[in-house]
Amino acid sequence: MPNDLRPYDAVLGGKTPPPIGGLVLGGIFGVKTRINSAIAPQRRTALIEALKYGEAGLDLLVKSLEDSSVVVRYGARILISQRSPAVIENQFEQWSQYQDFSYITSLEQPFNFHSRPVNAITIDGQFLISCHRDHSIRVWSLVLGKQIFTLTGHTDIVTSVVISRNRKLLISGSCDRTIKVWDLTKLRNPEVLTLKGHHGYVNSVALLPDQNTLVSGSQDTTIKFWDISKGKNLRTIKGHTNLVNAVVLSPDGQIMASCSWNTMIRVWNPHTGSQIWELIGHSAKVWSFAITPDNQILVSGSKDKTIKLWDLVTGREIATLEGHKGEVRALAISKDGQTLFSASFKEIKIWNLASRQLIRTLKGHLGLINAIALSEDGLTLISGGEDALINIWAVP
Known part of the structure; x- marks a missing residue:
């Protein structure tokens, strides 16, 4: 069951770092800001934060399938697959860069x-x-x-x-x-x-x-x-x-x-x-x-x-x-x-x-x-x- 809480879910939530060199912005606005950061690690942590914001957060994850960083795209794909598998099927073209083993x-x-x-x-x-x-x-x-x-x-x-x-x-x-x-x-x-x-x-x-x-x-x-x-x-x-x-x-x-x-x-x-x-x-x-x-x-x-x-x-x-x-x-x-x-x-x-x-x-x-x-x-x-x-x- 993807949404069951496990100990490492709690640990992961507690280890989401604040953005480097800036204030922590709250709410969906803060997530949007971090997901558009120039720093890839910040964008990766923002993916997990986006899960807390329902459809708005899911939209941010889908947009991240087009991120310039392969690891950010990969992280978004994992979270979407866990949250809404049908979305991954509908957005498969966004994952088109992985049409071969790589x-x-x-x-x-x-x-x-x-x-x-x-x-x-x-x-x-x-x-x-x-x-x-x-x-x-x-x-x-x-x-x-x-x-x-x-x-x-x-x-x-x-x-x-x-x-x-x-x-x-x-x-x-x-x-x-x-x-x-x-x-x-x-x-x-x-x-x-x-x-x-x-x-x-x-x-x-x-x-x-x-x-x-x-x-x-x-x-x-x-x-x-x-x-x-x-x-x-x-x-x-x-x-x-x-x-x-x-x-x-x-x-x-x-x-x-x-x-x-x-x-x-x-x-x-x-x-x-x-x-x-x-x-x-x-x-x-x-x-x-x-x-x-x-x-x-x-x-x-x-x-x-x-x-x-x-x-x-x-x-x-x-x-x-x-x-x-x-x-x-x-x-x-x-x-x-x-x-x-x-x-x-x-x-x-x-x-x-x-x-x-x-x-x-x-x-x-x-x-x-x-x-x-x-x-x-x-x-x-x-x-x-x-x-x-x-x-x-x-x-x-």
Whole structure:
């Protein structure tokens, strides 16, 4: 729910800076003044202020789609998409400069960012949540391009993160062998639950559509199902003989896939825990997964530098995509199921899933890319990696 208040909404509101070298003008007149400022950071903060003024504020956001600064245009587009998606559709020509895949900006990193490679990311409307090697979870304003909130509590590297559909709960997995549940409606003491039971690193977490059943994959070779409202382990699957790198659920929650360091991919019925398929084809460990919206195709990325497409109806390999120079660490599929995004060493490749043809290669990272995520409206791709960069890309 885009308008639900979360702690970082409050923090963001409290960090809107006054204009440099001038008095703070109140009301819609003050917002208009700041949104026409010659200083881009002032215009970015004014975008958030405009949300308070109904249709008049929305008109200011729409006008900002024509701003000379790409980051201001991007911030306006995010806020309009959250507030009034139909307006974005009607004003799409104003966004015409993004008819091709292109780099927008990078989020501003702290001074000692080199100690904070990005392990995982998820997008929450106008906010981004990232997991880091320094044990932290960081919340960023995509409109301002700045970090605004930090969650601390894990005692080791945070490996994975997922947010509930209502945007109230955040779940994180860590090398400290625990899973933490955070209440994003609480400004103080947001950590509400710690799940213990794994005997190795928790490498992956995913939520079933009921938003109460959590799935976790671990270094201890098991997959566990949890009731997060009760803090209870429901069942454990012991199908792998090596550590579980990742688990992924289909959009409707009817299919689950898991991968291991021994190249094995297993496909499961998450409701019964029964195995459907065992997929063999990669020559090295499998790192990443994605499932098409129609549940027909599973896509896997591997250390062997290839991407494989699997038919989930027959359990057969459909195709192999080649071209990456390093291991394929992250995958994402567009909501219409037509476009595949794959991340590897320094590059993100974009593929047409139907033709299996490469569309574009995005370059902007300095090392291995660990995570990619698409925004809810499908118009933004965000990537994070070993170089501690978080890059934002436009998607046509």
